[in-house]
Amino acid sequence: MSTPTLAAARTACVLRLADTNLVLAQRLGEWIGHAPALEEDLGLANLALDHLGQARLFYGYAAELEGGNRSEDDFAFLRDESAFVNLALAEQPNTDFAFAIVRQLLIDAYQLELYAALERSSDERLAQIAAKALPEVRYHLRYSSGWAVRLGDGTPESQRRMQVALEALWRFTPELFACDAIEQVLAAQSIAPDPAALESRWSASIDPILARATLQRPADASYPWYGKCGVHTEHLGPLLAQMQHLHRAHPGARW
């Protein structure tokens, strides 16, 4: 990849932040009416709302940066799969409640470090959004780590399922810390952190939770997906088809 301009890199970075939050919100929303208990139905829906709200703030900023006619709805509903630049981890399906909790835990701990770094961004708007989102992410991590410990250090069956989910989702975590040309440009201007610099703090936050949950940290594997570069697993397409169907079938429809 040739070196992107600062303006292109900034917009790309904001869209990555928006897409990861939107796709995760959609996945969490799929639990509504299906969660194991009413309290978790509410809890997962609340997480979804926070991520959706964060996505909207990022999309709004991306639209301003582009300076064109695209609105937040255009970004969410009128882009195809290859134009989405969310982390592949966020699009992984809700195989069972353990998958939802592990996916959330891995992303919460990552967003905590990411937003803490963005709060000090030289980009004032990114710093404001990150500062706004940070207390929400701290709260999310309380929820996901609480469930991770309860289920991991629970029955043999809940422990087994959590370990299966961890093994399945762990291979998507290298993307969180892989640095590409866009991130190099932004890190050089102190707009966004070098993702590699977040990894040790993320591990320091994840490892004690896994230990308390009596879960084994999987071995790091090579990483074949780059969601943030538009290369997705087979799971994003169906998610977008469901999310975008109404808007595309009835363009401009309003409640």
Added chain:
Amino acid sequence: MTVAADASREAEIWRLLAEVHDPELPVVSVVDLGIIRHVRWPGPGGPSIGITPTYCGCPATEAIRAAVQSKLAAAGIRDARIETVLSPPWSSAWLTPAAHRALKAHGIAPPQPGAAVRCPRCDSDATELVSEFGATPCQAHYRCTACLEPFDRFKCT
């Protein structure tokens, strides 16, 4: 336009906003919730009103903007600009004492960082968390082990 006149027009808007209630928490006004960050009406044209969301995804945000617009319009102020203010981020510490009283009377435990969670009905501290999330993004769900009633608590942020 004199400074005094500006101040009185702005005070009138603050008075009107004190009558706009959070649709999810109808006992608390948007002023007592701490989400009105500024009211400015320096010269010709309409006033500008800064509103901050409690949580990024709070679904009441749109309804609150609409309620503010319609309250002002009913008072003849039709050209108000509503601005979203993100910084500094809203905190539950911004709830006024009036909001604390109204929440408690409504059966919702007000946020008290560091203190025990007190049952809003029987004032017992013998309470336990049921769920980190309650009926709205700003609440968590608790149970009182003294009077056995469930209740929501305003989350501390």
